[in-house]
Amino acid sequence: MKKILIVFGTRPEAIKMAPLVKELYKHIEFATKVCVTAQHREMLDQVLSFFKITPDYDLNLMKANQSLNELSSRILTAIDTVLIEFKPDFVLVHGDTSTSSMVALASFHRNIKVGHVEAGLRTYNKLAPFPEEINRQITGCLADFHFAPTKQSAQNLLNEGVNTNSIFITGNTVIDALFWGINNINKKRKDINEIASFINNEKKLIVVTGHRRENFGDKFYEFCSALKELANRKDVQLIYPVHLNPNVQKVVYETLGQHSNIKLIAPLDYEAFIWLLNQSFLIITDSGGVQEEAPSLKKPVLVTREVTERQEAVEEGTVKLVGTNKEKILEEASLLLDDKTVYANMIGNANPYGNGTAAKQIVKALKLF
Template sequence: MKKILIVFGTRPEAIKMAPVVKEFKKCEQDFETKVCVTAQHREMLDQVLSFFNICPDFDLNLMKPNQNLYSLTGDIINGMKPVLEEFKPDIVLVHGDTTTSSAAALAAFYSGAKVGHVEAGLRTYNKLAPFPEELNRQLTGRIADYHFAPTSKSQNNLLQEKTDASSIMVTGNTVIDALIESVEIVNKVHDNDDINRLKELIDPKKKLIVVTGHRRENHGQGFLNICDALNTIAKTEHVQVIYPVHLNPNVQKPVYSILGDNPNIHLIDPLPYEAFIWLMDKAYLIVTDSGGVQEEAPSLGKPVLVMRDTTERPEAVEAGTVILVGTDKNKIADEAMNLIENTERYNKMSQLHNPYGDGKASQRIVDFLLKN
């Protein structure tokens, strides 16, 4: 029986690893599976754990006020040491591009465990965009023994980096597994306070634009431009903007100062995962700098404007389900207004195929590790 340790620390990781945890737990005869959370994010992480009914076996509880990348990286490596010594996993599974992923992978390597990288092979090849995620992902990729690439393009990136082809499996993205399960759960919920508040907020006569934004590289002038663009879009009478604002002060300060008085823009607290899924499903258009939303929204038939200059998810751009607009306020506003007014273009974009999978990625990861 192989011992599997699944490690994550942020809300996006938790969402994408939840279906992986559940799939491994189904195979108790083949795997002893334990979950370790670093709690790089605390409150938002706990919401996802509760929604998917996951109880961690190890909780490092590392989140601190004003934490920085230096201390967080060291705390994760040091925090992982006793966990690895106690459980002695054969394989440690990490996800994506967070500080948790790269630091936990390095700790696992030090312990002698093999490392499996879920959502492997995404690249911009610009180590400052996204920062620090691009380099986190590349570091994790160099450490990993098994690479679970969501697409063939991700696989090709790994092959070009001389990664052993036999160690790579194209799986699709586990976020689609999570989304399919989540939509089913949310549609059965009839008494959720967060969803009920959203129902009261939404004007059904208006086209709803949902906004998220938090990327470090957009802090400063980037967020000022984004806010100016949203003000322009929200001047349109038949448009409503709902923006769950990230807790980072570098986001909160410009957003509330520039957008706080616009009656067509509703600034709200970050939403629990299930409420955000519900809100995305009701949206007409989504404007975001999030990687996960680029993958999720097309499965819901929602066009996406991505407020980044580069993306490690070019498949969506090539498929036409997302449009890169950067932080150019004119481009954000122009593309949004075009999709609001041009019904034919909107319908074509909303009906395009999602390149990120069929909801069976987690099953493919389990099947791969059963054979390796």
């Protein structure tokens, strides 16, 4: 029996690793344990509760105002105790966080094989997204098995000299999570009913998120200015779950707080958020996960970033990059709001991130070893 340790620390990682945890639990040939670093505490716990996952190890490393260097050093030290105790044959990490890169490094130091879920995404710009791009590349250098969601991500790895026999194209587990989540939403929840009560069904709902570090400052003010002007249309309504980062809160509430057509709400947990996405007509976001989820819900996405490591969706036509340029945001949003043909073409494109079987594909690959 092979021992597998799955490690994650943030809400996005938890969402995307939950289907893999659930799938591995079905296979008796693997002794699977879950470790959370909890670099995001509350947001992580919400996801664990929804997917009914209880960690075997909880490092509880969240700390207010800690630097990336402090966090990284604490992850590296804390995970070593778990590796020594459990002695896993494989450690599986996800994506592009400090947890991913530091756990991969600690595993390498202990001569433990590393599997990288959602491997091979690249912008090749180390500052966008920051620090995720470098975290992902570091993890990729240390990984023994690369579970790439798409052909493009696999090709990126091949271009970097990764052995083709260690790369597996699996689709993205975020689609597995989305399909499971949509089918298990409790629509009687108080917060969902509260949001539903102020949605105007006679208007086109635009759901907005924005939190990326590279957009802070003048870019974020311009982004909010575009939203304000867009909300002046009588046929739309905007709902914006506002990230708790003070750099986001200050600008959003200062710029958009008094607009009658914009509803600013607290961040939502995963269950309520995917419910809200499913009610939308259009999504404006700088989130990576939403770029992957929305096409499966048949929702068009405008991405407020200059570059994306999820280029497949751009090429497929399910998302458009608009940056934070006010005129570009207004132009593309207006086109989708006003032109039914453009809208239909965008939502009619296939989701390049798979069909919800990624976790099964990853487990199938693990069985080869």
